Amino acid sequence: MKKIFPFLLVIATLTGCLDLDDNLYNPSKIDAYRLDEYKGDVDFHLDLSYHIPDSLVHIFTLASQANDESAATTIYAIYVGSISRIATDTVILYCHGNKDHMDAYWPRAQLLANTKSKNRFGVMMIDFRGYGMSDGEPSEKGLYADADAAMKWLKSQGLTDNRLVIYGYSMGTAPATKLAAETYSMKPSKLILEAPFASAETMVQDGSGLALPGDFFTTLSINNGEEIKSVQQPFFWIHGEADDFLNIETHGQVVFSNYTGSYSEAHRIPGADHTSIQTTMGFQSYMDVVGDFITLH
Amino acid sequence: MRFVKPLEKNQQAANLSFGGELFKYGSSTIPMPFLTASYGYGFDSTLTGFASLNISSGLYKNLQLGFGATKQLFTQKKYSPGLSVSPAFEFIYQNQNAVKFYPQLAINAFWEYGKHKNLVFLGVDNWFELASKKAYEIKQENHWIFMPAIGHGFCGKKGMFTIEARVIAPNLSNEKLVVEYKTPFGTHGAFGVYIGYTRKF
Numbered sequence: 001m002k003k004i005f006p007f008l009l010v011i012a013t014l015t016g017c018l019d020l021d022d023n024l025y026n027p028s029k030i031d032a033y034r035l036d037e038y039k040g041d042v043d044f045h046l047d048l049s050y051h052i053p054d055s056l057v058h059i060f061t062l063a064s065q066a067n068d069e070s071a072a073t074t075i076y077a078i079y080v081g082s083i084s085r086i087a088t089d090t091v092i093l094y095c096h097g098n099k100d101h102m103d104a105y106w107p108r109a110q111l112l113a114n115t116k117s118k119n120r121f122g123v124m125m126i127d128f129r130g131y132g133m134s135d136g137e138p139s140e141k142g143l144y145a146d147a148d149a150a151m152k153w154l155k156s157q158g159l160t161d162n163r164l165v166i167y168g169y170s171m172g173t174a175p176a177t178k179l180a181a182e183t184y185s186m187k188p189s190k191l192i193l194e195a196p197f198a199s200a201e202t203m204v205q206d207g208s209g210l211a212l213p214g215d216f217f218t219t220l221s222i223n224n225g226e227e228i229k230s231v232q233q234p235f236f237w238i239h240g241e242a243d244d245f246l247n248i249e250t251h252g253q254v255v256f257s258n259y260t261g262s263y264s265e266a267h268r269i270p271g272a273d274h275t276s277i278q279t280t281m282g283f284q285s286y287m288d289v290v291g292d293f294i295t296l297h
Numbered sequence: 298m299r300f301v302k303p304l305e306k307n308q309q310a311a312n313l314s315f316g317g318e319l320f321k322y323g324s325s326t327i328p329m330p331f332l333t334a335s336y337g338y339g340f341d342s343t344l345t346g347f348a349s350l351n352i353s354s355g356l357y358k359n360l361q362l363g364f365g366a367t368k369q370l371f372t373q374k375k376y377s378p379g380l381s382v383s384p385a386f387e388f389i390y391q392n393q394n395a396v397k398f399y400p401q402l403a404i405n406a407f408w409e410y411g412k413h414k415n416l417v418f419l420g421v422d423n424w425f426e427l428a429s430k431k432a433y434e435i436k437q438e439n440h441w442i443f444m445p446a447i448g449h450g451f452c453g454k455k456g457m458f459t460i461e462a463r464v465i466a467p468n469l470s471n472e473k474l475v476v477e478y479k480t481p482f483g484t485h486g487a488f489g490v491y492i493g494y495t496r497k498f
Binding site: 245 | 354357359389391392394395396397399424426428430431432433435437439442466469472473474475476
C-alpha cells in the first residue's frame with residue numbers, strides 16, 4: 001500500500017488535465033498548396049472537364065481574430081472565381097471537415113465551382129487555424145473566428161448577405177451552422193450541411209450505448225442540434241445513409257428535425273458513407289441538387 | 298475488476314486494474330485506458346465490501362466512485378464451482394448537470410486450483426441505465442448492458458495478478474459510430490481486455 005499512495009498522488013496531481021476536445025481535429029501541416037497537383041489522399045478525383053483556370057484560383061492569407069483574442073492568427077484561404085465579380089456574384093463559403101487541409105478538399109471545392117455552370121458561383125474555402133499552412137492551433141473558438149474572417153473579407157469585396165451561401169461538411173458544419181444562426185460579420189442567406197454532427201454528447205452516447213453526459217469527456221460546446229433551431233434561412237441537408245462515422249439517424253436527422261425555419265430539404269443518400277456522397281450520387285446529380293437549392297430557394 | 302471470491306474475515310485488499318474496450322486508434326488497436334483503484338474488506342469469509350475510484354475518469358475531471366459487496370452463495374466442491382454475486386453501483390459526478398448513477402450486478406462462477414489457489418472465473422457483469430431519455434429528448438433504448446467475462450488469477454503469497462476478457466454489449470450494433478471498436482465478434486458489441494493486481498494485507 002505504501003507504494004500505491006505516491007502513485008495515486010501523482011495521478012491526483014494530474015487530475016483535470018485531460019479531455020477529448022482535441023480528437024475533433026485531425027489537421028495536417030504542409031509547406032505549399034498544390035491543389036490539382038496534390039498527390040495525397042482525396043475522397044475522389046475529377047477529370048479535366050472540372051478544371052478551374054489558374055487565373056480564377058486565388059490563394060491568400062487572412063487575419064483571424066476572435067473578440068477575446070489579443071492578437072490575430074494568420075490563416076490561408078482560397079477564392080475560386082473572379083474577385084472583381086464578388087460584388088455581383090453568389091458565393092459559397094465552404095467550411096471543410098476535420099482532417100488534412102484545403103488540398104484534400106480541393107475536388108469538393110471544384111465541384112461547387114462547376115455547379116450550374118463553370119464558375120457560376122464563387123467558392124471560398126479556408127484552412128482553419130492549425131490546418132495546412134494556417135498558423136495557430138485548432139480550437140472551437142478558432143473555427144468560428146476563422147469562418148468569420150472569411151466573411152469579413154467577402155464583405156469587404158462587396159458581397160451582400162443575400163448572395164452568401166454557407167456550406168459545412170462534417171466538422172465544418174459547426175462553424176457553418178453557428179454563423180448562419182448567430183450574429184457575425186455577415187448573415188448567410190442559405191445553409192447547406194453535408195454529414196453534420198449533432199453534438200459531442202451524441203458522439204459519446206452513440207459510442208457508449210449509455211445516456212452519458214458529454215461533459216464527462218469534453219468541454220466542446222458545439223451543438224448543431226440546438227444551434228439549428230436559431231437558423232431561419234433556407235436549409236439543405238445531405239447525408240449518406242451508410243455513414244459509418246456520423247450516424248445519419250442520431251446526428252443528421254436530429255439536426256434536420258430540429259430546424260424550424262422557412263424552407264428545408266433533405267437528401268438521404270442510400271449507400272453513401274461519410275465521404276462518398278458525391279461519388280455515390282454521381283457528380284452531376286450532386287451538383288444539380290445543390291445548384292437547384294441555391295438558385296430556386 | 299470485481300472481487301470474484303470474497304476475502305477472509307477482517308482481511309483487506311487493494312487492487313489496481315487497467316484496461317477497457319479495444320478500439321482503433323490511428324493505425325493501432327489499443328484498449329481504452331481505464332485505470333481503477335479498489336479497496337476491499339472482508340466482513341466475514343463469505344461477504345466482502347468494496348469501494349473503487351476510477352482514476353482515468355478523474356483525469357477528465359470526473360469523480361467516479363463505485364461501492365458494492367461480493368457475497369459468496371456457494372462454495373466450490375471439486376469441479377462444482379463456487380458462486381458469488383456482487384451488487385454494486387457507480388456514481389459519476391462532473392457538475393450539477395452531469396451526474397450519473399449506474400446500478401450494477403455481477404455474477405461469477407469460480408474455481409480455485411493448485412497449490413497457490415490460482416483462480417479461474419466465468420461470469421457476467423450487468424450495468425443498468427436508468428435514464429429514459431438521452432440527448433435531444435430521444436428515447437434511451439438500452440437499459441441493460443451485459444458483459445460476459447472470463448478471467449484468471451495467478452496467486453502469490455500476498456497478491457494476485459489477474460487477466461480478464463470481456464464481451465461488452467454483444468446485443469448492440471457497433472457500426473456507424475465515431476469509435477471503431479475492434480472485436481472478434483464482428484458488427485456487435487466490444488471486446489475488452491483488463492489486467493489487475495490485488496494486494497492482500
